[in-house]
Amino acid sequence: MVQTNTKRKSNSVVKIDALGLLTRELNLRLREASSNGTQRIEIHNVYGQRYIGTDLNTRVEIEIFGTPGNDLGAFMDGPKIIVRGNAQDGCGNTMNDGEIVVHGHAGDVIGLSARGGKIFVRESVGYRAGIHMKEYEDKKPVLVIGDTAQDFLGEYMAGGILILLGLNLKPGENHKANYIGTGMHGGVIYLRGSVNDYQLGKEIGVSELDETDLLNLEQYVAEFAAHFNYKAGDILNHKFIKLFPLYLRPYGRLYAY
Numbered sequence: 016m017v018q019t020n021t022k023r024k025s026n027s028v029v030k031i032d033a034l035g036l037l038t039r040e041l042n043l044r045l046r047e048a049s050s051n052g053t054q055r056i057e058i059h060n061v062y063g064q065r066y067i068g069t070d071l072n073t074r075v076e077i078e079i080f081g082t083p084g085n086d087l088g089a090f091m092d093g094p095k096i097i098v099r100g101n102a103q104d105g106c107g108n109t110m111n112d113g114e115i116v117v118h119g120h121a122g123d124v125i126g127l128s129a130r131g132g133k134i135f136v137r138e139s140v141g142y143r144a145g146i147h148m149k150e151y152e153d154k155k156p157v158l159v160i161g162d163t164a165q166d167f168l169g170e171y172m173a174g175g176i177l178i179l180l181g182l183n184l185k186p187g188e189n190h191k192a193n194y195i196g197t198g199m200h201g202g203v204i205y206l207r208g209s210v211n212d213y214q215l216g217k218e219i220g221v222s223e224l225d226e227t228d229l230l231n232l233e234q235y236v237a238e239f240a241a242h243f244n245y246k247a248g249d250i251l252n253h254k255f256i257k258l259f260p261l262y263l264r265p266y267g268r269l270y271a272y
Contacts, residue, residue, distance in 0.1 A: 029053050034060035038084070042066055049075045049094070063103070068096050085122075088115050091132065104141070107134045112154065116242050123165075129156035129175065133235075136160050137243045139183070143167045148202060150174030159239045166193045169258070170216075173201040178235055180250060181208040190214070196258050204258035205232055207250070219258045228257055 029048045033041050041064045048056050049071055058067070061081030068077055072092040079087075080099045088096050089108035101119035109128045116135045123141035126134055131154030139162040146167065148156050156175035162183040169177050181190055190210050197216035204219075205228065215221070224232070232255060233247075240247040 027053070028055045028057060030057045030059065032060055033058050033062070033064060033081070036064065038064045038066060042069065045077070046071070049073050049077075061100075068094055088113065091115075102136075107132065107156075107158075110134075110156070111151075118243065126156060126158045126175075126177075129158070130154055131156055133157040133238070134159070135239050135242050138162045140164050143170050145172055145175070145177040145204075146170045148172050148175035148177065150201065157235055159235050161239065161243065163190055164192050167195075167197060168192045169196045169199055169202070169204045170194070171198040171200070172196065172204070172260070175202045176205070176231060176235065177202065178205045178232070178239075179207065180236075180239070181206075182245075182250070184208055195219070196260070199258075199260045200263050201260060203228070203231075205255050206258060207253055207255050209254070209256070215258070218261055220261050222257045222259065224255055224257050228255075 031044050053075060055076045057078045059080045061079050061083050063082060063084040065084035066086050066089060067083045068088040068091050070090045071094045074093050076095045078097045082100050083102055085103050086105040086108050087102050088110055091113045092111040093113045095114045098117045102117045102121040104122035104124055105127055106121050106125045107115050107129050110132045112131045114133045118137050120138045121136045121140045124143045124146055125140050126145045126148055128147045130149050130151040140160050142165040144164045145158050159178045161180050163181055164179055190208055193214050195215050196204060196219035199219050236250050237247045
């Protein structure tokens with residue numbers, strides 16, 4: 016039986032066995048453990064429990080063994096969450112700060128309305144990744160995806176940085192997502208590889224990378240590589256394109272009098 020004692024010294028590791036625990040009970044135990052100065056928490060036997068790490072605002076590190084359910088790290092403000100498996104939909108929903116590292120796939124709407132923090136996914140993600148990501152004052156969310164994404168990548172993006180690496184694509188193979196950047200009016204998407212023009216939303220432009228773009232890629236690809244045991248140089252030694260919004264208010268005329 017994995018120990019669940021949360022009254023240890025602050026520098027110890029608290030272990031929680033989630034087998035048979037409902038979402039509410041698991042999150043109550045997690046909140047108790049993170050509120051007493053614990054620096055690291057392991058959660059074992061996770062099978063779809065939702066909202067893990069929601070609204071936590073401490074610098075605790077949470078390592079999850081299994082598959083967390085929807086809205087992992089929603090409204091999170093500081094923790095680091097490491098998932099040793101896949102994550103479901105809504106990962107990082109409206110997160111404000113912190114880091115989520117997924118050693119597998121992630122589902123739909125990852126990074127929904129995130130306004131800060133970083134999310135790294137080793138493999139592919141579902142639909143509407145990065146939808147309505149936004150910046151707030153000095154906060155800028157970052158989403159890095161190792162493989163590919165489904166349709167509507169970066170839909171309605173209002174800020175932040177989204178990087179799609181396509182590491183699972185064969186040489187010369189295009190990304191499969193359609194409607195990339197539809198409604199985008201802020202932020203930037205860096206795409207490693209290529210897409211056809213018809214795959215892009217009408218609201219975005221395509222350009223080569225400038226010095227600032229190269230620095231962004233070097234920083235966040237290096238972090239991605241460190242998390243997942245890649246060589247950053249091998250990833251960066253490939254053509255990237257930059258997708259950016261052409262208009263600040265692409266649908267403003269629909270609502271303005």
